[in-house]
Amino acid sequence: MDFKLDKVHQLQQQLFRTFAETEIKPLAKDMDETEKYDLNLLKKLQKYGFLGIPYAKEYGGCGSDTLAYTLCMEEVSKIDASTGIxxxxxxxxACSCLNNFGTEEQKQKFLRPLVDGSKIGCFGLTEPGAGSDVQGAQTVAVEDGDDYVITGSKIFTTNSGFADTIILFALTDRTVPAAKGLTAFIVDRNMPGVEVGDNIQRMGIRAASNCIVSYDNVRVPKSRILGQLNKGFKIAMGALDCGRIGIAAQSVGIAQGALNEAIKYAKERKQFGKKIVAFQNTQFNIADLQTKIDAARLMTWRAAIAEDNHERFSPLAAMAKLFASDVANQVTRYAVQMMGGYGYCREYPVERMMRDAKITEIYEGTSEVMKIVIAGSMKLK
Ligand SMILES: Cc1cc2nc3c(=O)[nH]c(=O)nc-3n(C[C@H](O)[C@H](O)[C@H](O)COP(=O)(O)OP(=O)(O)OC[C@H]3O[C@@H](n4cnc5c(N)ncnc54)[C@H](O)[C@@H]3O)c2cc1C
Known part of the structure; x- marks a missing residue:
């Protein structure tokens, strides 16, 4: 693995950084306070190609790769983790399910508008009784002529407040364990019977849209089954493997963003006649944390490059997420500490970053689930 980015990736990184600084930074605090994502910003993300980075140009994407996508995730999350998620x-x-399992017709019809940015996607797997363990899933899809009729409820569906397309997982065979009876469906948010609730009030990533979505006899044509009937579990787990690389990159971004803010402050703040950055304790802590951030970044790139090379990356993604999310929490906690009372105030972004960091240990598989994935890959039994 080459630890230095090539010219193309360096340019992409610079572009993402400039966009985040100029377009996202002025809005981040306000979006957090109002708990609302700025839809004009969403339009800019769509317009500038942020929503189709690793997907082929033939489907309207940027034709880049997962590594570039992690650079984007890091740079935007440095400024605003809600934009990251x-x-x-x-x-x-959403897009990876369609890209990896869609028929050519489905890709043209549903993937293209997502990766070219004209539509937004979301992913409905988690239910009130089924989080880490899909076994508790209750949402069912019953065959009726050329359709399936879906009934149930999903919780924590990110982007659902403004998404157009939902990759939805429902049980099509209730006689077997859920993992063997789940099917993925491509659902339009405006189909009759789909109801999106209010934004769920949260500790962090408060600007992101995250709602309960109810499905009341939603009629979905069979042509909208993604992959094979009863094979949805594999699709969901494959998407989460991809997603974990993004969350690892988001964690790296939150951590680096918070450390940068704290260093900037420590270079100005004086106590006991010295700038606080001059205390050896401050320097040692900064050195420790920057080392951890760099390690997390390299683990994230390693997983991304493995995915780009079509190698097995599931345990690498889990390791990167496990480690990077822990680092994000350590760094943001210390960034607040380094800035004393001011770090605790909402005027400075590290307060938001510390709240935002926590979710990286929970979503797209908790840290405990990451350990299950990693240990499971090690043939310990
Ligand atoms: C802000 C936010 C956004 C989200 N976005 C989405 C989304 O877009 N789409 C979607 O489908 N879901 C989404 N989720 C759901 C998220 O992925 C789940 O919250 C997560 O997988 C954990 O499930 P749970 O909350 O039900 O916790 P639980 O599964 O109930 O876990 C509770 C605790 O028990 C531990 N635990 C569970 N099983 C084991 C075990 N076998 N061994 C050891 N410990 C265990 C967990 O690690 C955790 O600490 C989102 C959640 C949040 C909060």
Missing amino acids: TISVHTSL
Whole structure:
């Protein structure tokens, strides 16, 4: 693995950084306070190709790769983790399912408008009784002529407040364990019977849209089954593997963003006649944390490059997410500490970043689930 980015990736990184600084930074605090994503910003993400980075040009994407996508996730999450998750759920959960399992016709019809940015995607797997363990899933799809009729409820569906297309998982065979009876469907948010609830109030990533979505006898044509009947579990798990690389990159971004803010502050703040950055304790902590961030970034790139090379990347993605999310929490906690009372105030972004960091240990598989994936890949039994 080459630890230095090539020229193309360096240019992409610079472009993402400039966009985040100029377009996202002025809005981030306000979006967090109002708990609303700025839809004009969403339009800009669509317009500038942020929503189809790793997908082929023939489907309207940028024709780039997963590594470039992680650079985007890091740079935007450095400034605003809510923008990070908005891009991530659309790109690595919704689009990856269509890209990896869609028929050519489905790709043209449903993937193209997502990756060219004219539509937004979301991913409905988690239910009130089925989080880490899909076994508790209750949403059912019953065959009726040329359609399936779907009834149930999904919780925590990110982007659902403004998404157009939902990759929805429902049970099509209730006589077997859920993992063997789940099917993926391509559902339009405006189909009769789909109802999106209010934004769920949260600790962090408060600007992201995240709602309960109810399905009341939603009639979905069989042509909208994604992949094979009863094979949805594999599709969901494959998407989450991709997603974890994005969340690892988001964690790296949150961590680097918080450390940068704290260093900037420490270079100005004086106590005991010295700038606080001059205390050896401050420098040692900064050195420790920057080392951890770099390690997390390299693990994230390693997983991304493995995916780009079509190698097995599931345990690499889990390791990257496990490690990077822990680093994001350590760094943001310390960034607040380094800035003292000011770090605790909403005037400075590290307060938001510390709240935002927590979710990286929970969504797209908790840290405990990451350990199950990693240990499972090690043939320990
Ligand atoms: C802001 C936000 C956005 C989200 N976005 C989406 C989305 O877009 N689409 C979607 O489908 N879902 C989404 N989720 C759901 C998310 O992926 C789940 O919250 C997560 O998988 C954990 O499930 P749970 O909350 O039900 O916790 P639980 O599964 O109930 O877990 C509770 C605790 O038990 C632990 N635990 C569970 N099983 C084990 C085990 N076998 N061994 C050890 N410990 C275990 C967990 O690690 C955790 O600490 C989102 C969640 C949030 C909060």
